Amino acid sequence: MAKKTTTKKKTNSIATSIVQGRGVPLEFFKKNAWLLIITLISVIGLIGMRYSTQSKMEEINRLNTELKRAESYxxxxxxxxxxxxxxxxxxxxxxxxxxxLYFQEQPPYEIYRNAKN
Structure with a gap:
């Protein structure tokens, strides 16, 4: 029975340590520092690529509308x-x-409308 109580205490201590903000020990960061750095660089790179892609798409749309206007003109x-x-x-x-025959520059008739008050 003593083993059951110790496992409950371990489970409770893990849950309490996570709630208290001590869920990941410092050794985890020491062992996996290179993986964390690579992950961080990858995430920053993906965010940068997304931003540049989005800005280029906006420029493409702007140029397409300008092209349509130029074709219409x-x-x-x-x-x-x-x-x-x-x-x-x-x-x-x-x-x-x-x-x-000759071409008239002005129309032959001028039409006036009588305004009735």
Whole structure:
């Protein structure tokens, strides 16, 4: 029966030492110092990699939106250029054929709205 009481005391002493903050003895740190240092360096490295990956992903997203805006601007400029070329080509053809046509810069009518009070 004495053995049973000693095992209970050991279990109780381990539980109380963990609760009191003395769960890991100093010898554990002395024996496994190299493992703890490697683990700590690995964790810090992983945190650094995650941060750099996250910042690079944000930059990629920013550049993608900038690219979409640039493509949209390019299409707009191309459409303006094509309409200008078409108009210039039509003017050239009209003058070559000797037709008595001209392009009006302003609309032929001005519409006014009478405001009723």
């Amino acid at each position: 390019k299409l707009h400029q191309k459409s303006l250029y094509m309409s200008l070329i078409r108009e210039t080509e039509m003017r050239r053809m009209v003058s070559e054929k000797g037709l008595n």
